[in-house]
Amino acid sequence: MTPSPARRRESSRRAILTAAFDLLSEVGYAKVSIEGIAARAGVGKQTIYRWWPSKGAVIFDAFLMLSEGNEGEPPALPDTGDLEADLTAVLHATVEELNDPRYDQPMRALATEIAHDAELAAAYAERLDGPLKEAKRQRLRSAQQAGHLAEDLDLDVAVEMIWGPLLNRWLQRSGPLTAEYADRIVTTALHGLRPRRSGE
Amino acid sequence: MTPSPARRRESSRRAILTAAFDLLSEVGYAKVSIEGIAARAGVGKQTIYRWWPSKGAVIFDAFLMLSEGNEGEPPALPDTGDLEADLTAVLHATVEELNDPRYDQPMRALATEIAHDAELAAAYAERLDGPLKEAKRQRLRSAQQAGHLAEDLDLDVAVEMIWGPLLNRWLQRSGPLTAEYADRIVTTALHGLRPRRSGE
Amino acid sequence: MTPSPARRRESSRRAILTAAFDLLSEVGYAKVSIEGIAARAGVGKQTIYRWWPSKGAVIFDAFLMLSEGNEGEPPALPDTGDLEADLTAVLHATVEELNDPRYDQPMRALATEIAHDAELAAAYAERLDGPLKEAKRQRLRSAQQAGHLAEDLDLDVAVEMIWGPLLNRWLQRSGPLTAEYADRIVTTALHGLRPRRSGE
Amino acid sequence: MTPSPARRRESSRRAILTAAFDLLSEVGYAKVSIEGIAARAGVGKQTIYRWWPSKGAVIFDAFLMLSEGNEGEPPALPDTGDLEADLTAVLHATVEELNDPRYDQPMRALATEIAHDAELAAAYAERLDGPLKEAKRQRLRSAQQAGHLAEDLDLDVAVEMIWGPLLNRWLQRSGPLTAEYADRIVTTALHGLRPRRSGE
DNA sequence: TCCTAACCGAGACGGTACGTCACGTCTTCAG
DNA sequence: CTGAAGACGTGACGTACCGTCTCGGTTAGGA
Numbered sequence: 001m002t003p004s005p006a007r008r009r010e011s012s013r014r015a016i017l018t019a020a021f022d023l024l025s026e027v028g029y030a031k032v033s034i035e036g037i038a039a040r041a042g043v044g045k046q047t048i049y050r051w052w053p054s055k056g057a058v059i060f061d062a063f064l065m066l067s068e069g070n071e072g073e074p075p076a077l078p079d080t081g082d083l084e085a086d087l088t089a090v091l092h093a094t095v096e097e098l099n100d101p102r103y104d105q106p107m108r109a110l111a112t113e114i115a116h117d118a119e120l121a122a123a124y125a126e127r128l129d130g131p132l133k134e135a136k137r138q139r140l141r142s143a144q145q146a147g148h149l150a151e152d153l154d155l156d157v158a159v160e161m162i163w164g165p166l167l168n169r170w171l172q173r174s175g176p177l178t179a180e181y182a183d184r185i186v187t188t189a190l191h192g193l194r195p196r197r198s199g200e
Numbered sequence: 201m202t203p204s205p206a207r208r209r210e211s212s213r214r215a216i217l218t219a220a221f222d223l224l225s226e227v228g229y230a231k232v233s234i235e236g237i238a239a240r241a242g243v244g245k246q247t248i249y250r251w252w253p254s255k256g257a258v259i260f261d262a263f264l265m266l267s268e269g270n271e272g273e274p275p276a277l278p279d280t281g282d283l284e285a286d287l288t289a290v291l292h293a294t295v296e297e298l299n300d301p302r303y304d305q306p307m308r309a310l311a312t313e314i315a316h317d318a319e320l321a322a323a324y325a326e327r328l329d330g331p332l333k334e335a336k337r338q339r340l341r342s343a344q345q346a347g348h349l350a351e352d353l354d355l356d357v358a359v360e361m362i363w364g365p366l367l368n369r370w371l372q373r374s375g376p377l378t379a380e381y382a383d384r385i386v387t388t389a390l391h392g393l394r395p396r397r398s399g400e
Numbered sequence: 401m402t403p404s405p406a407r408r409r410e411s412s413r414r415a416i417l418t419a420a421f422d423l424l425s426e427v428g429y430a431k432v433s434i435e436g437i438a439a440r441a442g443v444g445k446q447t448i449y450r451w452w453p454s455k456g457a458v459i460f461d462a463f464l465m466l467s468e469g470n471e472g473e474p475p476a477l478p479d480t481g482d483l484e485a486d487l488t489a490v491l492h493a494t495v496e497e498l499n500d501p502r503y504d505q506p507m508r509a510l511a512t513e514i515a516h517d518a519e520l521a522a523a524y525a526e527r528l529d530g531p532l533k534e535a536k537r538q539r540l541r542s543a544q545q546a547g548h549l550a551e552d553l554d555l556d557v558a559v560e561m562i563w564g565p566l567l568n569r570w571l572q573r574s575g576p577l578t579a580e581y582a583d584r585i586v587t588t589a590l591h592g593l594r595p596r597r598s599g600e
Numbered sequence: 601m602t603p604s605p606a607r608r609r610e611s612s613r614r615a616i617l618t619a620a621f622d623l624l625s626e627v628g629y630a631k632v633s634i635e636g637i638a639a640r641a642g643v644g645k646q647t648i649y650r651w652w653p654s655k656g657a658v659i660f661d662a663f664l665m666l667s668e669g670n671e672g673e674p675p676a677l678p679d680t681g682d683l684e685a686d687l688t689a690v691l692h693a694t695v696e697e698l699n700d701p702r703y704d705q706p707m708r709a710l711a712t713e714i715a716h717d718a719e720l721a722a723a724y725a726e727r728l729d730g731p732l733k734e735a736k737r738q739r740l741r742s743a744q745q746a747g748h749l750a751e752d753l754d755l756d757v758a759v760e761m762i763w764g765p766l767l768n769r770w771l772q773r774s775g776p777l778t779a780e781y782a783d784r785i786v787t788t789a790l791h792g793l794r795p796r797r798s799g800e
Numbered sequence: 801t802c803c804t805a806a807c808c809g810a811g812a813c814g815g816t817a818c819g820t821c822a823c824g825t826c827t828t829c830a831g
Numbered sequence: 832c833t834g835a836a837g838a839c840g841t842g843a844c845g846t847a848c849c850g851t852c853t854c855g856g857t858t859a860g861g862a
Contacts, residue, residue, distance in 0.1 A: 007810095007811075007812060007853075007854060008812075009812070009813070012812090012813075012814095028316075029316060030316060033842085033843055033844085034843080034844075034845085035842085035843055035844080036843090038814090042814080043813085043814070044812095044813065044814040044815055044816095045814095045815090045844095045845080045846095046812090046813080046814085046815090046845095046846085046847090047812075047813065047814075049845065049846085050812075050813095108315050108316060111315065111371075111372070112311075112312045112315055112316065114372055114373065115308050115311060115312060115371050115372065115373075116228070116229060116230060116308060116312065118373060121372065121373035121374075122373075124372075125373070125374055129374065150391070153388070154384050154388055156375075157365065157381075157384045157385055157388045158388060160364075160365035160368060160369065160374075160385075161361050161364075161365055161385070161388060161389060164360075164361075164364035164365035164367075164368040164369075165357065165360035165361055165364035165365075167364075167368055168360060168364040168367055168368055169360065169364075171311075171315050171371075172311070172314055172315065172321065172324075173314065173315075173318060173321040173322075173325075174321075174325055174329065174360075175356075181357075184354050184357045185357055185360075185361070188353070188354055188357045188358060188361060189361060189389075189392065190392055191350070191392045192389065192390055192391045192392020209833085209834080212834085233821080233822055233823085234822075234823075234824085235821085235822055235823080236822090238835090242835080243834085243835070244834060244835040244836060244837085245823095245824080245825095245835095245836090245837085246824095246825085246826090246834075246835085246836095247834065247835080249824065249825085250834095407827075407828055407829085407836090407837075407838060408838075409827095409838070409839070412838095412839075412840095428716075429716060430716060433816080433817055433818085434817080434818075434819085435816080435817055435818080436817090438840095442840085443839085443840070444838095444839065444840045444841060444842090445818095445819080445820095445840095445841095446819095446820085446821090446838090446839080446840085446841090447838075447839065447840080449819065449820080450838075450839095508715050508716060511715065511771075511772070512712045512715055512716065514772055514773065515708050515711060515712060515771050515772065515773075516628070516629060516630060516708060516712065518773060521772065521773035521774075522773075524772075525773070525774055529774065550791070553788070554784050554788055556775075557765065557781075557784045557785055557788045558788060560764075560765035560768060560769065560774075560785075561761050561764075561765055561785065561788060561789060564760075564761075564764035564765035564767075564768040564769075565757065565760035565761055565764035565765075567764075567768055568760060568764040568767055568768055569760065569764075571711075571715050571771075572711065572714055572715065572721065572724075573714065573715075573718060573721035573722075573725075574721075574725055574729065574760075575756075581757075584754050584757045585757055585760075585761065588753070588754055588757045588758060588761060589761060589789075589792065590792055591750070591792045592789065592790055592791045592792020607805095607806055607807060607858080607859065607860090608807080609807070609808070609858095612807095612808075612809095633847080633848055633849085634848075634849075634850085635847080635848055635849080636848090638809095638810095642809080643808080643809070644807095644808060644809045644810055644811080645809095645810085645811085645849095645850080645851095646807090646808080646809085646810090646850095646851085646852090647807080647808065647809080649850065649851085650807080650808095
C-alpha cells in the first residue's frame, strides 16, 4: 500500500495509523474522517494523501501495523493432537475478540472497506488474511495426515466452512455470537450433515 | 421501516426507492447521496427525510420493494427428494445472482449498512432474510425426516455452514465465486470433514 | 453583482458585507479570506460562493452597501461660486479620508481588485465612481458657464487632471499625501503649465 | 533588495527572475506562486526564499533586471525644443506599452505589490521610478528655462498632472487608453483649465 | 590539493485556504 | 395545505501553496 519509501517521516506514519485505529474504535467508522485523523495525529492532511490513496488504505495499514509485532515467526494454531479441542479453543478466542468493543468497530470498518474495494481486498488476502488462513489449513493438514480427516478433503473449503459461519454471523448480526455457537459449528462441521453410520 | 402511512404519495415513494436502487448499481454505494436520490426521483429532499431515518433505511426499503412481488406465498426451495442436487441448483443460482453486476453493488451496499446499523440488521433479519432462511431450514428438515440427514442435526448451523462460505467469499472477495466452488461446499458439508467409514 | 434576488436571506447578506469590510481594515487585504469572512459573519462558505463570484466582488459589494445610505439624492460638490476654494475643500476632505487608517486598507483592496478584474472595474465605474465623477464634472461645468473655465475645456480630462495625481500618489505612495499637496494641484491645474500672460 | 552577493549562483538568479516575469504575463498576477516560479526556473524553493523576502520582491527584481540593460547612462526624454510635441510623443509610447499584453499584466502586478507594501514602494521610488521621474522633470525644467513654462511652476506637480491621469486610467480601467486621450492631456495640462486671455 | 562549509535541486512536512459536495433543517411558493 | 424547490449553517472533501525543514550532491576557497 505504501508507495516509494523515499524520505518519509516514520514518526508521522505511526502517528497517523495510531490515530486512525483509535478514532475507529472511539467514534465508529462512518464518523472517521481524513481531516480528523490528521488533526488527531498532529499532521497535515497532505501527508496522508501523499502516502495513502484512500481512507480504507489508511485503515488497512493501521491493521497491518498492529500485526507487525508478530512478524518473523508465521502464526500457527495450537496442535495438541485433538483437533476438535484445538478448533474449539481457537474459535472461542475469535468469538471473544469479535465481541470486544475495542476491536468490533475497527474490524467492521476493515471488512466493509474490503467489500467495496477490490484492490484493498487483494492486499488483505495477501498480507493479513493469507498467513492466518495458511495456519488454519496447516492445522487441518496435520490432522489429515494423522488420519483424523478425510484424505481427499478440500482444505480451503473446510476452513471456510468452519470460520465462514462465525464471521458471517458477526458481520451481519444474524444471531448471538457465543462460545456455544462456536462449539456447534465445530461438531457439525466435523461430522457433516449426513447421518452417522452405525458403529461410529 | 416505513412509518405511519398517513397522507403519503405512493408515486413519490416508488420513485425514491427505484432511484435509490438504480443509483446504487450505477455509481456504487459510496457515491449515492440523498441529494442525488431526490434529484433523480424528481422529489424534494424533505420528502425523503420525512419518511426515512437514514440512507440505509432507504436502501433497505428499496430491496423490500423488489421482493414485494413475491409476497403472499412464502418462498420455498425445490424439493425433488435429492438433497444434494437441490442444494447445488440453489447455490448455482445464488452464485449467478451475486456475480450479476446489476445486483452486486446494491447487495454490497445493503450488507454494509447492516454491518454498521444494528436496527437495520434486525429489520433485515426479520423482513428479508427471515423467510428465506426458514425456507432453507425447511428443505433440510424435509431431508432430515426422510432420513438423509442426521436426526440431531442443528439446522441453523447447517444452513449457515452451507451459505456462510459462499456469502463470505463474495463479500470479502477471498476467492473466485464459481459454480464449482458451490459444488465443493455442498459435498464437503454433507460428508463432514471426518474420514468416511468403510462401507459408505 | 448580486444575481437573481431569489429567496435570499437579507440578514446573511449584510453580515457578510459588514464582516468583509471590517476584516479588510483589521487584517489587511492579503489576509482576508472567504473562510474568514464566513466565520466572522456566522455564515456558511457556500452562502458566499452562491451569491458572489469572487472575493473582489464581495469587497465591492461591501463598498456599495456603505454608500447605499446616501442613495436617493445624487452626490454634489459644494458650489460657492469660488471654484478654487471649493476644489481645495473637497480635495482636503479626500486627503483626510485616504489618510484615515479605517479606510486606507479597504480602499487599496478595492483599487487593486479593480486593477486585476475588468468586470469589477466596469461595475465600479458605473455604480460607485460614476455618480461621483458626474458631480465633479458638474461643478466644473457650472464654473465653465460662469466663465471661470475655458469654453472648450475637456471636462473629463480636467477632472482626471485634478484627482488623478492625488489618487496616484496615494496608491503608489510616491510621496506624502498632504493638504498642501492638494493645494498645489489645484492652483497648477487651474493655471496650467504655461507662463501666465501679463496683465493676469 | 538582493542581499550579500556571497556564493550565489547567477544562473539561478536570472532563471528565477525570467520565470517570474514570464509567468506574470502568461497566467496573471494572482496565479503566480513561488512554487510555480521555482518549478519553471528549475530551482529549489529554498533558493528563492533564501534571497528574496516576498513574492513582491521577486517581481520587483524581475523588473529591475529588465531595466538593467539601460544602466550607465540615465534615461532622458527627447528634447527637440517643442515641448508639446515631445510630451505627446513620449505619452504615445507609454500608451503603446501599457496596451501591450506582454507588459500589461506584469506592470499591474508591480503596481499592486507597491500599493500594498510600503517598503517595496520605497525601493520602487528610488530604483525604478526615480530616474524616470527625474528625466521628466528635467525635460520640463529645460522648457522652463527656455521660457515656455511658468517660472514658478512646481515641476513635481506638473509631472504628476501629465502622467497621473494616464496611469490612473490604465490601472483603474476608467476609460479607453488611446493616443488621442494622451493628446488631450497634454494640451489641457499646458493651457490649464482657466479661459485663455485674449491675444494668446 | 584536499577539506569543509555554503549553496543548490528536490521535495516532505505542518499548516491555511481554496472551491465543491452533501448533510439535515428551514422557508417559500406554486398547484 | 401538500410537496418541489432550494437556501441555509455545517463540516469534510481533495488540491494548491505557504514557508520551514531536511536530504544528498555539487562547488568553491582557505588551509
